[in-house]
Amino acid sequence: MIKHYIFIKTKTKNKDKLLVKFYKNHISVYDCFVDHGEFYIKIAADDLVNVQDKIVTTKFEYVTDTGVYHLKNIITPLKMVSVGLFLFFVFLFSHVIVSVEVIHSNKEIRQLVQSTLEEYGIKKYTFYKNYNDLQEIKEKILNEYKNQLEWLEIERVGMKYVVRIEERIINSIPQEEKYCHIVASKSGIVSTVRSTKGEILVQSGMYVSEGDRLITGEIAFNEEVKNNVCAEGNVLAEVWYTTTVHLPINHAKTNRTGKWRFNLEVETLKGKYKIFKSRLKEYETERKKLFTLFNIHFYLLKEYEITKEDLKYSLEEGVREAQRLADQKINLQLKEEEKIKSRKVLKKSINNSTIDVELFYVVIENIAKVEEYTVELEKEGS
Numbered sequence: 001m002i003k004h005y006i007f008i009k010t011k012t013k014n015k016d017k018l019l020v021k022f023y024k025n026h027i028s029v030y031d032c033f034v035d036h037g038e039f040y041i042k043i044a045a046d047d048l049v050n051v052q053d054k055i056v057t058t059k060f061e062y063v064t065d066t067g068v069y070h071l072k073n074i075i076t077p078l079k080m081v082s083v084g085l086f087l088f089f090v091f092l093f094s095h096v097i098v099s100v101e102v103i104h105s106n107k108e109i110r111q112l113v114q115s116t117l118e119e120y121g122i123k124k125y126t127f128y129k130n131y132n133d134l135q136e137i138k139e140k141i142l143n144e145y146k147n148q149l150e151w152l153e154i155e156r157v158g159m160k161y162v163v164r165i166e167e168r169i170i171n172s173i174p175q176e177e178k179y180c181h182i183v184a185s186k187s188g189i190v191s192t193v194r195s196t197k198g199e200i201l202v203q204s205g206m207y208v209s210e211g212d213r214l215i216t217g218e219i220a221f222n223e224e225v226k227n228n229v230c231a232e233g234n235v236l237a238e239v240w241y242t243t244t245v246h247l248p249i250n251h252a253k254t255n256r257t258g259k260w261r262f263n264l265e266v267e268t269l270k271g272k273y274k275i276f277k278s279r280l281k282e283y284e285t286e287r288k289k290l291f292t293l294f295n296i297h298f299y300l301l302k303e304y305e306i307t308k309e310d311l312k313y314s315l316e317e318g319v320r321e322a323q324r325l326a327d328q329k330i331n332l333q334l335k336e337e338e339k340i341k342s343r344k345v346l347k348k349s350i351n352n353s354t355i356d357v358e359l360f361y362v363v364i365e366n367i368a369k370v371e372e373y374t375v376e377l378e379k380e381g382s
Helices: 015-024 045-054 067-074 077-094 107-119 131-144 315-333
Strands: 005-010 031-035 038-044 061-065 099-103 149-157 160-167 179-184 188-197 213-216 218-221 224-228 232-248 250-268 271-274 283-293 296-312 339-351 354-366 368-373
Touching (some): 015 038, 038 045, 099 107, 107 131, 107 149, 107 160, 131 149, 188 213, 213 232, 232 368, 250 283, 315 339, 315 354
Antiparallel strands (some): 005 038, 005 061, 149 160, 232 354, 283 296, 339 354
């Protein structure tokens, strides 16, 4: 049998003395805490009469039951039916498509796709289809209209489908041939050179300046240009940066206590609104989208209680943090194959309320930049 516990509350200046009274009268206390100046005590429901009869010097107020007994009090048959109906309609409306929007400037193409979609069940007032079904329908339509359609995408947005299409253009306009070199976008020492078109002019270990030609589009034989192409390739090189970080000495550190609470949030065009008032004073929130109904978004929130701790950097701690922040900033700008090779602290000092750190970086970057050029054709008879 599940034991029945309740919370009672009172106001007292000496909670320890009050707990001694409970002990002397053989009344077990299972939990207690202070909230907004009131002392909350968890006891067995059977002990409520003993508390009121034996501790007459203090006035107690019943607050609530706990566990399943609390649920029995708040969950009534009417509430259960209401919740059930609400969940049913939420499920129904969140799974029904109320409109299909086909986006394209050509009216005939729109009508063609609209009628074909209806044949496959993509129409108003039907249940939405899963991702695999939509992909299968998309492939069937593209195969059926190979000459008319180049690309098609079906996206579910809330309670409607948005269909984007691209018309196939049979006669494409030929592009003019262009010629280009690969030049250095900045100065550095070449690390790696790769080229798929053109002639490589530099090698690993060479120093190059900004604007130097690295891969040429001029194809030469016996020092005479025989052909021109648009050079393609990558040139990785060591480049150098100097950066200064100014870091406040005093800073706050956020720690999670381990306590958390669930909450619900509704987002409309007017803003975001929480369903329940948070019982935590300071907290961080993680948000997960549940569903969308009539352009109203519902989110499940998980609120983590936090404490803030005021700290002060030492010079060495500040240097490490400044290096982390500088690394982070540089890494955000790097692309594939690019990386920080090395770093060095040039200067470090404490000035009033900040720690100033000057850092020197060696970074491997792709310095290849396309530079177009023109070729003059020889006149006949010249």
